[in-house]
Amino acid sequence: MFPTREDVHGIKRLEVLREAAASFNFKGYHATSMNEIAASLGVTKAALYHYFPNKNSLLAACFDHAMDAAFASMERARKEGRNGRERLVLTMSYYVAQLINELNCCVVLMEDKALEPEDQAKLVRQRDRFERALRSFIREGIDDGSVVPCDPKLAVFVILGAMNWVPKWFKPSGAWKPDQLNAALAQMFERLVSSSPVAAMASDVGELPSSAGPPLSLSSLGLRGHGARVTKIAKKTDKKVKVGGRR
Amino acid sequence: MFPTREDVHGIKRLEVLREAAASFNFKGYHATSMNEIAASLGVTKAALYHYFPNKNSLLAACFDHAMDAAFASMERARKEGRNGRERLVLTMSYYVAQLINELNCCVVLMEDKALEPEDQAKLVRQRDRFERALRSFIREGIDDGSVVPCDPKLAVFVILGAMNWVPKWFKPSGAWKPDQLNAALAQMFERLVSSSPVAAMASDVGELPSSAGPPLSLSSLGLRGHGARVTKIAKKTDKKVKVGGRR
DNA sequence: TGCCTAACTAACCGGACGGTTAGCAAACCG
DNA sequence: CGGTTTGCTAACCGTCCGGTTAGTTAGGCA
Structure with a gap:
């Protein structure tokens, strides 16, 4: 059987x-x-x-799934990242990759107010823990010199906002492949908080690696980029899909 | 009378x-x-x-109001900004300021799918126009050297995501004053796209100007900051309000 | 004073939606 | 083969919500 x-x-x-x-x-x-x-x-x-058992438990299961992915990504990033900034960026990167793969879409973190009080309380607890951990990555990065001095709370909010906005414009079936989205977002976040931001970024997401080597390896993300351009890699790959990535 | x-x-x-x-x-x-x-x-x-006339027209009116504010902010920023980056950042800054003042909250740009087809079409048209204009600010900035080479579409999405996430954690009655939020966000966006990002940012939003001089003057935003720290201004102002800025 | 209209309320209607129940068919198990 | 469980459907129920209607109050105006 x-x-x-x-x-x-x-x-x-x-x-x-x-x-x-x-x-x-x-x-x-x-x-x-x-x-x-x-x-x-x-x-x-x-x-x-x-x-x-009911509609609300479906929503709760979505949040559970998302938070599990979040903490798993963070654990992995904690091991693999070599400083605060890398751990922060890798966490977000693994997170969005996992959600896009497992659910066909990515994040769900809106609509928390629709949860039953007990589920909502649980979510709030988990999310606070997650955000606190992200903030401590920032502080860690400030201390080890990899992150620019800034308000950790605000930086995390900005990054989470950009993350949670992704479902509004990104469709896995669109012109941008998930790996490209991922690499591009990482590059953006990297630049946002890095103590030594890259001097130039991919001027077209299509130029970013679509699926090169081990998924999301640090090198393929252009972390530690500084002055070197990371574009012009894998030029003209995967431009076939025509289903609009937007609307 | x-x-x-x-x-x-x-x-x-x-x-x-x-x-x-x-x-x-x-x-x-x-x-x-x-x-x-x-x-x-x-x-x-x-x-x-x-x-x-009905509930849906209420929602449509909210969107109308928001888009009006968006375009008004953009027009003002187009006149006042001296390069692509300044125009971009100023647009967002004026936008969030106006929405926080006029509606007691800020953005509403989610829930567009709840609109009637015709209202939705109108919104989509307006929003596309707005986003295209923002992207052209980016391109403009890349050309005039004020913005780092990057994918304009992605940069705008990241910024809009961070913007639209604000209502989830910011309350005008919270510990952060609207002006501080505004200055901090501007600093973040500035850093995200600037060709010469500031080397350090306010390490605590509370340190940012709460309402100094003409609202949102370029100087008070730390634009053109480069290597100079912009923190330590107006230290210890407005720390009295205790109503949580979050949850 | 008396009329008219704007502003608002109380009560109601129809439909949609979450959730339940009864029943049926197939698969599993002895 | 027979009994039981599982997976599902069709039909139904109660409730809530958007929207309407009829009627009441209050102010503007001659």
């Missing part, structure tokens, strides 16, 4: 979650009806209630 | 709009009921329909 029954259940459950996450991201939680989610999956509304 | 009847009507209408904008911003459009808006204003739901 290849897939046991519980396996199938788990897989379908994840499929429901992905569809819900995509819809919540696209139209918003309250504007998405259970009927719509079900119809997108080719089932009826009642079927969804075999996998989630 | 001090206020004519039409004046009163207009004032009350604006009051309705402010309340609606605040609620939409805080809980989201679909999560806000007409009853709630009315109750916050001390009237009944039906009263609202004397000022707006």
